[in-house]
Amino acid sequence: MAIKNIIVSSTYFLLLFLLLLSFASCTKNKQVYVVELFGDEHEPLHQIENTHHSYLLSVKESEDEAQASLLYSYKHSINGFAALLTPKEAQKLSEMEGVVFVHKNQPRIYSLHTTRSWEFVGLDGSLNPWTEESNQTNGDSVNLLTKAKYGEDIIVGMIDNGVWPDSKSFSDEGMKPVPKRWRGVCVNGTAFDSSQCNRKIIGARYYLQGYENDFGPLNEKEDYKSARDKDGHGSHTSSIVAGRVVPNASALGGFAKGTASGGAPLARLAIYKACWPIKGKPKDEGNICTNIDLLKAIDDAIGDGVDVLSISIGFSSPISYEDDMIAKGALHAVRNNIVVVCSAGNSGPLPHSLSNPAPWIITVVASTVDRSFLAPIKLINGTVIEGQTITPLHMGNSFYPLVLASDVEHPGLPTRDSGYCLDNTLQPNKVQGKIVLCMRGQGKRLQKGLEVQRAGGVGFILGNNKLNGNDVPSDPHFIPATGVSYENALKLIHYVHSTPNPMAQILPGRTVLKTKPAPSMASFSSRGPNIIDPNILKPDITAPGVDILAAWTAEDGPTRMTFLDKRVVKYNIFSGTSMSCPHVAAAAVLLKAIHPTWSSAAIRSALITTAMTTDNTGNPLTDESGSPATPFAMGSGHFNPIKATDPGLIYNASYNDYLLYTCSLGVTQNLNITHTCPKSYSEPFQLNYPSIQMHRLNHTKTIKRTVTNVGKSKSVYKFSAKSPKEYSITATPNILKFNHVGQKMNFNITVTENKGQIVTKDGPDKYYFGWYTWSDEHHVVRSTVAVSFA
Ligand SMILES: *[C@@H]1O[C@H](CO)[C@@H](O)[C@H](O)[C@H]1NC(C)=O
Ligand SMILES: *[C@@H]1O[C@H](CO)[C@@H](O)[C@H](O)[C@H]1NC(C)=O
Ligand SMILES: *[C@@H]1O[C@H](CO)[C@@H](O)[C@H](O)[C@H]1NC(C)=O
Ligand SMILES: *[C@@H]1O[C@H](CO)[C@@H](O)[C@H](O)[C@H]1NC(C)=O
Ligand SMILES: *[C@@H]1O[C@H](CO)[C@@H](O)[C@H](O)[C@H]1NC(C)=O
Ligand SMILES: *[C@@H]1O[C@H](CO)[C@@H](O)[C@H](O)[C@H]1NC(C)=O
Ligand SMILES: *[C@@H]1O[C@H](CO)[C@@H](O)[C@H](O)[C@H]1NC(C)=O
Ligand SMILES: *[C@@H]1O[C@H](CO)[C@@H](O)[C@H](O)[C@H]1NC(C)=O
Numbered sequence: 001m002a003i004k005n006i007i008v009s010s011t012y013f014l015l016l017f018l019l020l021l022s023f024a025s026c027t028k029n030k031q032v033y034v035v036e037l038f039g040d041e042h043e044p045l046h047q048i049e050n051t052h053h054s055y056l057l058s059v060k061e062s063e064d065e066a067q068a069s070l071l072y073s074y075k076h077s078i079n080g081f082a083a084l085l086t087p088k089e090a091q092k093l094s095e096m097e098g099v100v101f102v103h104k105n106q107p108r109i110y111s112l113h114t115t116r117s118w119e120f121v122g123l124d125g126s127l128n129p130w131t132e133e134s135n136q137t138n139g140d141s142v143n144l145l146t147k148a149k150y151g152e153d154i155i156v157g158m159i160d161n162g163v164w165p166d167s168k169s170f171s172d173e174g175m176k177p178v179p180k181r182w183r184g185v186c187v188n189g190t191a192f193d194s195s196q197c198n199r200k201i202i203g204a205r206y207y208l209q210g211y212e213n214d215f216g217p218l219n220e221k222e223d224y225k226s227a228r229d230k231d232g233h234g235s236h237t238s239s240i241v242a243g244r245v246v247p248n249a250s251a252l253g254g255f256a257k258g259t260a261s262g263g264a265p266l267a268r269l270a271i272y273k274a275c276w277p278i279k280g281k282p283k284d285e286g287n288i289c290t291n292i293d294l295l296k297a298i299d300d301a302i303g304d305g306v307d308v309l310s311i312s313i314g315f316s317s318p319i320s321y322e323d324d325m326i327a328k329g330a331l332h333a334v335r336n337n338i339v340v341v342c343s344a345g346n347s348g349p350l351p352h353s354l355s356n357p358a359p360w361i362i363t364v365v366a367s368t369v370d371r372s373f374l375a376p377i378k379l380i381n382g383t384v385i386e387g388q389t390i391t392p393l394h395m396g397n398s399f400y401p402l403v404l405a406s407d408v409e410h411p412g413l414p415t416r417d418s419g420y421c422l423d424n425t426l427q428p429n430k431v432q433g434k435i436v437l438c439m440r441g442q443g444k445r446l447q448k449g450l451e452v453q454r455a456g457g458v459g460f461i462l463g464n465n466k467l468n469g470n471d472v473p474s475d476p477h478f479i480p481a482t483g484v485s486y487e488n489a490l491k492l493i494h495y496v497h498s499t500p501n502p503m504a505q506i507l508p509g510r511t512v513l514k515t516k517p518a519p520s521m522a523s524f525s526s527r528g529p530n531i532i533d534p535n536i537l538k539p540d541i542t543a544p545g546v547d548i549l550a551a552w553t554a555e556d557g558p559t560r561m562t563f564l565d566k567r568v569v570k571y572n573i574f575s576g577t578s579m580s581c582p583h584v585a586a587a588a589v590l591l592k593a594i595h596p597t598w599s600s601a602a603i604r605s606a607l608i609t610t611a612m613t614t615d616n617t618g619n620p621l622t623d624e625s626g627s628p629a630t631p632f633a634m635g636s637g638h639f640n641p642i643k644a645t646d647p648g649l650i651y652n653a654s655y656n657d658y659l660l661y662t663c664s665l666g667v668t669q670n671l672n673i674t675h676t677c678p679k680s681y682s683e684p685f686q687l688n689y690p691s692i693q694m695h696r697l698n699h700t701k702t703i704k705r706t707v708t709n710v711g712k713s714k715s716v717y718k719f720s721a722k723s724p725k726e727y728s729i730t731a732t733p734n735i736l737k738f739n740h741v742g743q744k745m746n747f748n749i750t751v752t753e754n755k756g757q758i759v760t761k762d763g764p765d766k767y768y769f770g771w772y773t774w775s776d777e778h779h780v781v782r783s784t785v786a787v788s789f790a
Contacts, residue, residue: 189226253392263586366545648779
């Protein structure tokens with residue numbers, strides 16, 4: 001069994017892995033396959049299991065062998081099974097009547113892909129988001145939450161790595177009985193029995209077949225064999241969606257003190273634990289989830305009756321729909337009217353890095369809120385340089401010598417490894433009693449601080465490299481520390497080089513609000529364009545995902561460095577698209593509560609077309625370099641739950657539309673579903689999506705869209721567009737007159753190249769961005785447009 005980790009990002013929160021796995025050896029010639037069958041929706045569940053068994057029996061020698069080889073039966077909407085098969089048996093099955101596809105399982109790695117965050121989007125009842133032209137008052141947000149009954153009737157399925165049920169965030173005090181339609185269960189396991197479920201956590205299950213088949217039995221020192229969370233991630237995401245209101249919550253050292261609350265504090269949680277530790281690795285190196293476990297978790301969630309699925313799981317790079325069991329499961333979930341929200345991943349800022357691009361999923365990237373944890377550096381000449389940390393340690397009032405890591409390393413270190421404070425690289429005699437500046441770019445952030453501590457340093461400054469730019473991380477280090485932007489790192493380097501006795505002091509960290517432009521994209525947040533299908537613009541939307549305070553497990557320190565960090569915290573600050581995804585899931589809960597008849601496409605459309613593209617200073621939302629963020633970084637903009645409740649028009653789509661879409665992709669994606677497709681179907685870009693991407697446009701193209709009126713019965717919407725100089729956007733008709741709610745109108749959007757404006761050397765993969773809107777007196781329904789030219 002060979003497992004190779006390739007560290008994509010050197011940073012701790014953003015650590016991602018690509019595991020190259022070859023574990024054919026475990027069970028002779030047998031590998032895990034997923035076999036999908038044509039479904040009969042009305043078949044009773046036990047009969048479905050019998051059918052699965054009989055398929056297996058037809059390729060296996062005996063009843064017992066068939067029984068032993070079956071890992072899971074999928075039976076709610078998805079009809080199929082996971083089993084251990086030889087390639088021959090798989091081939092035989094794939095030729096049988098009734099089999100849709102036989103797919104060799106790929107192990108799937110999950111990347112970790114509150115207080116202030118809800119206030120920041122105007123949902124705490126006290127503050128409006130930064131103002132666009134909007135005029136949202138306290139009243140609006142209280143209104144939204146009360147109208148949605150704080151999510152009390154809505155059930156959210158969390159596909160993650162469990163929950164810490166003892167956290168105050170999951171108390172069910174004062175909650176009404178569990179909705180009658182709930183069909184889920186609370187599965188007993190280690191340190192978690194059915195008594196842990198209550199009116200807040202209404203279901204809990206866990207999935208180990210895929211994991212144990214690939215990696216051997218769970219090491220019960222590393223995780224609980226139950227839905228209990230030993231890691232922190234699952235508790236954090238669950239409490240962001242639906243944590244109760246907990247006053248005076250704060251992280252280690254009192255940072256971010258305030259009232260912790262989920263976005264939908266009375267929503268019900270159903271826990272599906274499908275992700276487990278990487279054996280023998282500390283938690284901060286990631287968790288692993290297998291395709292078949294994820295598919296089973298989604299299948300059960302469909303059967304149990306969840307309304308929204310929050311999935312902060314994904315590959316570090318895109319994979320085809322065929323290999324992607326989250327995409328497959330999500331399609332079935334959407335068929336059952338479940339809204340599926342997924343994280344886009346933490347593989348930014350490089351392009352093409354986003355995962356979960358299926359158009360039936362809401363794909364969420366991550367941005368900042370207007371809160372900082374400032375811990376400036378004071379130079380002895382009086383100059384103060386801004387820094388950020390959540391380290392609860394102070395160095396007192398003295399100044400200490402400031403050195404650059406590259407000047408105090410053991411001699412002979414290769415230049416490429418220099419300046420990063422990697423393990424055992426610093427010379428204690430040159431570091432003793434000093435503050436050391438270490439650069440990002442290689443190695444883990446917290447480990448660098450430990451290296452400075454090992455060498456006897458009294459303080460540690462983490463300098464961003466150019467790629468990270470202004471996106472300064474906030475970490476809980478083990479010695480007094482702070483982090484600085486790339487620009488400030490250069491200032492410090494200049495200071496050290498220009499002074500004979502550079503001396504500095506790191507001031508204690510403190511929480512400050514409203515001091516910086518926000519939101520701004522996190523540098524770790526994955527980017528488009530969508531390479532799985534260039535006809536669909538992804539990501540969809542951004543939400544808070546940087547330094548989010550939420551519930552934690554008591555079994556793991558705030559840094560998840562299992563072997564080192566024995567600190568115990570009830571609440572912890574954490575970053576990732578894993579944190580932004582549950583924010584949008586909570587917004588979906590509120591929308592679903594207010595508009596119970598809306599489809600998942602309607603909810604996505606409402607969120608996308610009302611998203612904000614400016615920050616709290618009224619300027620365009622920026623990325624980590626300080627430039628305006630493109631739609632490949634921020635999607636259609638920052639979510640705005642209050643506006644999304646009243647979008648005016650929505651772009652709807654049904655399960656059948658998605659099927660036709662996959663038919664149109666069948667050829668390129670080898671989905672092998674073409675035999676269920678009608679003879680003719682439109683092209684993939686005709687899917688009624690609320691944004692538009694045209695890839696390698698040859699001069700001009702017209703596509704059809706349909707909007708449904710969900711605003712005032714009598715209303716008139718006018719078209720308007722803003723396009724770059726490279727093309728123009730027109731609509732026919734350009735006025736839409738509605739007479740009743742629910743009325744649909746078609747229009748055509750034509751994008752035409754402006755002659756002589758395309759710089760051919762930019763090539764066919766250079767995208768140019770614009771947008772169009774439909775607006776009446778009350779609504780602006782905005783669609784983002786991305787075009788590249790052949
Ligand atoms: C916002 O609302 C206040 C109070 O209702 C009103 O005075 C003000 O003019 C409004 N501002 C805008 C921009 O509509
Ligand atoms: C689960 O555990 C509870 C409490 O220990 C016990 O009462 C119950 O019977 C168990 N249920 C099952 C299905 O084992
Ligand atoms: C929260 O903290 C404040 C000040 O520290 C204190 O006055 C208040 O009683 C605390 N509230 C709760 C519910 O503990
Ligand atoms: C202190 O040193 C820095 C870095 O060399 C320099 O930019 C700054 O102007 C100095 N401040 C004062 C007050 O001399
Ligand atoms: C959208 O389409 C679905 C059917 O696919 C339908 O149930 C729903 O009413 C439509 N409209 C809205 C606003 O969701
Ligand atoms: C899809 O079908 C083709 C032709 O029937 C077959 O060659 C191919 O292996 C199938 N692919 C999968 C993934 O099942
Ligand atoms: C663009 O379309 C024209 C005809 O409409 C065709 O001759 C040309 O080959 C096309 N170019 C590309 C790059 O597809
Ligand atoms: C859109 O274009 C198609 C094809 O050119 C045409 O058949 C249809 O009538 C147009 N729809 C509208 C609303 O103009």
